[in-house]
Amino acid sequence: MPDLFAEKLLDWYDNHGRHNLPWHHDRNAYRVWVSEIMLQQTQVATVIPYFEAFMASFPDVQALASAPEDAVLSHWSGLGYYARARNLHKAAKQIVEAYDGEFPQDQEALESLTGIGRSTAAAILAQAFGKRAAILDGNVKRVLARYHAVPGWPGQSAVLKQLWQHAETHTPNHRVRDYTQGIMDLGAMVCTRSKPKCDSCPLNSGCVAYAESQTHLYPGSKPKKQKPEKTTWMLIFEDTEGRILLERRPPSGIWGGLWSLPELDPAYGAEELQEACEKELGLVCSDPELISGFRHTFSHYHLHIQPARLPVSGNTRIADSESQRWLHRDEALTLGLPAPIRSLLTEPEQSALL
DNA sequence: GACGCGTGGAA
DNA sequence: TTTCCAAGCGT
Numbered sequence: 001m002p003d004l005f006a007e008k009l010l011d012w013y014d015n016h017g018r019h020n021l022p023w024h025h026d027r028n029a030y031r032v033w034v035s036e037i038m039l040q041q042t043q044v045a046t047v048i049p050y051f052e053a054f055m056a057s058f059p060d061v062q063a064l065a066s067a068p069e070d071a072v073l074s075h076w077s078g079l080g081y082y083a084r085a086r087n088l089h090k091a092a093k094q095i096v097e098a099y100d101g102e103f104p105q106d107q108e109a110l111e112s113l114t115g116i117g118r119s120t121a122a123a124i125l126a127q128a129f130g131k132r133a134a135i136l137d138g139n140v141k142r143v144l145a146r147y148h149a150v151p152g153w154p155g156q157s158a159v160l161k162q163l164w165q166h167a168e169t170h171t172p173n174h175r176v177r178d179y180t181q182g183i184m185d186l187g188a189m190v191c192t193r194s195k196p197k198c199d200s201c202p203l204n205s206g207c208v209a210y211a212e213s214q215t216h217l218y219p220g221s222k223p224k225k226q227k228p229e230k231t232t233w234m235l236i237f238e239d240t241e242g243r244i245l246l247e248r249r250p251p252s253g254i255w256g257g258l259w260s261l262p263e264l265d266p267a268y269g270a271e272e273l274q275e276a277c278e279k280e281l282g283l284v285c286s287d288p289e290l291i292s293g294f295r296h297t298f299s300h301y302h303l304h305i306q307p308a309r310l311p312v313s314g315n316t317r318i319a320d321s322e323s324q325r326w327l328h329r330d331e332a333l334t335l336g337l338p339a340p341i342r343s344l345l346t347e348p349e350q351s352a353l354l
Numbered sequence: 355g356a357c358g359c360g361t362g363g364a365a
Numbered sequence: 366t367t368t369c370c371a372a373g374c375g376t
Contacts, residue, residue, distance in 0.1 A: 039372035046362065047372090080360025083375075117374050137372040157355070184372060193370075194365065224368080252376095254359070297367090298360065339361065 005147075005203065006172035006179055012202035013182030016189070022051050029103035029128040030061045036120045036127075037084050044188070050079050061101055065092040073257055073336030080339075082256055087115030105129050126180040134167040135180055136160075139187025144170075145219035146191060149208035153220040227297070231266040231304040233273070234344065236291075237283055239312045239326060244345070245283075246332055248323040254298070259325075259335040261344070266306065273308055282317025285310040296340045307344055 021044065023035035034054060038047045054075050058064040064072070069089055076085035091113040095101060103124070104110055110121035122133035136144075141154045144166045152159035172179055190197045198210050209215045237245040246259045268276045273288045291307040318324055327335075329345060337345070 036372065041359090041371055041373060042361080043363070043371050078361075080362090081373090083359065084373090087374080115374065119373065123372070135372080138370075139372070155356095188372090222369080252358095256359085296360095298358095299370095300358065 005170045005206065008202040009182045009186065010172075010175055010178055013178055013185060017178075017182050017185040018189075022048055022055075027128065029124060030064075031055065032124050032128040033103070033116075033120075034088065036123045037088050037115060038079065040084060040120070041081060042079065046079070050075070061092050061095050061103075064089065065096040069257070070336060074334065075336075077258070077336045078339045078342065082258055082336075083252075084115060085336075086251070086257055090114045091116065103128070105131065107133065123180065126176045130177050132171060132173055132176050133180075134164070134171040135184075136164055136167045137184060137187075139184045139191070140167060141187075141219055142193065143183060143187045143191045143203070146196075146209035146215050147203060147207045149212070149214070149218060151218075151220055153222050155222055159220070228301045229304065230301055231306065233264040233266060233268065234261045234305050234307045234341070235264060235273075235277070236261060236307060236309040236344075237277075237285070237312050238309060239315070241326075241328075243326040243328055244332055245312075245318065246325050246327055246335065255338045257336070258338050259332070260338060260341050261307075266304075270308070274310070277310060282315070283310070283312050284314030285312050291344075294340075305340065305344075 021035075023031050035047070035051055038051055038054075057071070057075060058067055067089070069086065072085050072089045073082060076082055079085075094113055095103060099109075105125070107118075107121050107125060110116050110124055111118065116124070119135050119137055122135045123137075125131040125133040126135065141163055144150065144163050145154065148162075148166055150159060150162050150166070154160050154163060170183075186201070186203070190201050194216075196215050198204050198207070198215065201207070201210070204210050207215075209218050235245075239245075245262055247262050249255050249258055249260050251257050262281065264273070264276055264280065270288065270290055274285050277283045277285050288308040288310045291309060293304060293306040296303045296305055320326060332345060333342065
């Protein structure tokens with residue numbers, strides 16, 4: 001007996017799905033891979049311009065593997081989750097060295113590459129090679145949780161396991177590429193988080209949540225937690241030539257590997273800033289000019305950023321190095337910068353949210 | 355298994 | 366304004 005789920009979905013995809021996304025053109029494993037990494041936890045509309053620019057600079061896996069990491073991070077600036085860029089670059093080197101530049105075509109080998117997990121490996125297999133492989137991204141989770149009325153939050157492993165089971169069961173043996181794209185499109189366009197368009201859904205006749213008018217209950221919501229508040233000084237040191245001091249952040253943690261402004265312990269008061277800069281950083285500054293602080297919200301905490309501009313008259317310790325550089329503003333903006341730092345440098349007056 | 359990791363859009 | 370969460374993965 002044919003799986004009507006897949007057949008109905010494929011028919012819908014032919015008529016209503018998305019067939020013209022940038023990574024659908026000149027489709028190959030490299031383009032599919034880069035798009036899948038960029039699309040992790042990131043919406044399609046956000047990704048498109050980044051994908052185009054990335055492909056123009058790194059058209060194939062060899063170009064990416066031989067590029068400096070800074071260039072890769074610079075292309076990721078503003079996209080977030082920067083470990084994705086570092087892992088992508090690392091995996092490109094692995095593919096060139098271990099696989100002679102040819103992508104492996106089995107699930108296990110793909111998952112051994114940095115940054116490729118179960119769902120991304122499956123997406124590459126299906127999209128690039130037409131092989132049968134089940135995916136389970138946020139869209140598919142929502143479709144399946146509603147269709148089968150799977151209770152609970154998908155962050156719980158028991159719930160996730162059930163959803164994977166359903167995903168495997170529904171994945172057809174033919175037209176896997178279209179099916180995979182189709183079920184994601186359905187989740188993005190019809191089975192949306194709020195106000196799903198059930199009337200025009202090809203799967204509504206078999207959908208349990210729809211039959212019970214309970215689509216809003218699926219998937220179960222994440223338990224909410226209080227976000228902690230953190231505070232930091234962000235220092236804009238400016239020398240007599242108009243150059244600014246940038247520091248490379250450690251490879252792990254927030255904004256890992258990106259360039260940012262030097263920070264100082266928030267325990268220092270504004271009046272202690274000048275002295276602290278000389279003591280801790282070896283920079284002789286005149287009075288700090290306090291810029292309006294603002295609160296930046298991350299996934300797990302709020303960060304109160306207190307910017308201060310400090311004209312530097314003497315420099316006793318810091319010189320350009322691997323992790324510290326004096327740059328003019330326009331040069332700084334070519335580096336891989338976190339979005340809030342980029343806007344702080346381009347429009348400091350508009351960062352005044354508080 | 356729980357947590358850390360960014361940003362922007364939608365409600 | 367705040368919260369949620371979007372083509373997840375590594376530790």
